[in-house]
Amino acid sequence: MKGVWGLDESENSIFLSWFLTFGVCLFEENPYGWLGSTRIDYEIGDGSSTSAWFDYWCVNGPLCTSISPREIARAGFTLQDTVADVSIGETWNWPEAWRNLFPVLIHADAIQRNLSVQDQVLWMNGNKLHEFSSSEVWNSIRSREPQVDWVNVVWFSQCIPRHAFLMWLIMRRKLLTQDRILRWGADRRRNMNMMCCLLCYENFDSHEHLFFECKFSAQVWRLVRDKPSMSSVQPKRNLIVEWLSERARSKTAANFICRLIVAASAYIIWQERNNRLFRNHARPPDIVADAIVETIRYKLMGTRFKKTPRVMALLQEWEVQEGCLDDNGG
Incomplete structure (x- = not known):
């Protein structure tokens, strides 16, 4: 984001005007990214390509909102771990004490890995889930106007x-x-x-x-x-x-x-x-x-x-x- 901001820092820049109008609202409503993480869903397969802490694969949001980096490190995990790294077979590999400290993990018990397929990123547009693509995201967040005759x-x-x-x-x-x-x-x-x-x-x-x-x-x-x-x-x-x-x-x-x-x-x-x-x-x-x-x-x-x-x-x-x-x- 810092690199994008550096593209045009002038007071009257088009980017700055757009960001102050729309971007700030997006970050306030969705602190996990400007696309709006509440509209991104992850379908867990083998868990090898989904971040255990930062991706939106749990019902209540990314685990990093509940578990601090310090707690993650103390338990022997790293911030780069995937869902596959924090599970063994069909069970989760985190400390038993975490279940009392972080109730969000209770919802993770209902998620089972499917080792025969890869993880899939989905985009929710309204009540429908679609395979994630930049075109699908753009078509769902952009404003639409009637087509002009010219x-x-x-x-x-x-x-x-x-x-x-x-x-x-x-x-x-x-x-x-x-x-x-x-x-x-x-x-x-x-x-x-x-x-x-x-x-x-x-x-x-x-x-x-x-x-x-x-x-x-x-x-x-x-x-x-x-x-x-x-x-x-x-x-x-x-x-x-x-x-x-x-x-x-x-x-x-x-x-x-x-x-x-x-x-x-x-x-x-x-x-x-x-x-x-x-x-x-x-x-x-x-x-x-x-x-x-x-x-x-x-x-x-x-x-x-x-x-x-x-x-x-x-x-x-x-x-x-x-x-x-x-x-x-x-």
């Missing part, structure tokens, strides 16, 4: 991860645009009086303005939208997302390219905005459009497609050689 527009097989992540931020309106900064307070508003969109030098930039109502962004969009046959889609984020959502479940190469080019356009326009803000470096719309097209072309060169006449024609339009085609339809 999920397949942002996240899909063979997407470009950094582009998809930025699209996710855009859809959740989490980018640090000027309209959001203006809502921080009066002091910051005074500093923003001379600010405007660095792409078109009109209005404040916002998610709607940058993607793609800004004159600069709209011009870039009109230069690239014909390539994936989206010429009828107007440069407005909600219209573009609606158009993609209607086709999001389609697995055709054409619709795959449409999603790629929208994400790449958003990413490179945001990159252009930041370059102008922090580096004082500006590019004209046609150069930005060329960067978007080249990014998609390189992506297509590394993607495998089913070899069909339609796909061959599509790749030829993008000047991609047929080496990425798969004859067996993979």
Whole structure:
């Protein structure tokens, strides 16, 4: 835990905020670990892989909560002992006096080892026991929200991860645009009086303005939208997302390219905005459009497609050689 804490000790870190909100509660309610030991169960087999003192194999919890390390050492045991180490055959090997000192051991008498099978760790989700796995634990402790209708527009097989992540931020309106900064307070508003969109030098930039109502962004969009046959889609984020959502479940190469080019356009326009803000470096719309097209072309060169006449024609339009085609339809 000390190593995890050292990952990010800054006052405003995401980890620290999460830990103070959720982690402390987990430790207070379950002192045996952040997963919540009351939800972990052990099915004893031969006892060779279950800790005698620290694992949750007894009804009342780990034995270390009742028996101190000093008492364990005095009885000739070690903290590394397994359940198999503290038993002989079908009987327990601890001192007889312990039964009076530690009533928790009475419950252990009902547990019999099965020497023919290995120990098994189980995870209790509600009233049901499942074989322990990280996915099972995650699915039972995570919070769930309704699936948004744009999920397949942002996240899909063979997407470009950094582009998809930025699209996710855009859809959740989490980018640090000027309209959001203006809502921080009066002091910051005074500093923003001379600010405007660095792409078109009109209005404040916002998610709607940058993607793609800004004159600069709209011009870039009109230069690239014909390539994936989206010429009828107007440069407005909600219209573009609606158009993609209607086709999001389609697995055709054409619709795959449409999603790629929208994400790449958003990413490179945001990159252009930041370059102008922090580096004082500006590019004209046609150069930005060329960067978007080249990014998609390189992506297509590394993607495998089913070899069909339609796909061959599509790749030829993008000047991609047929080496990425798969004859067996993979």
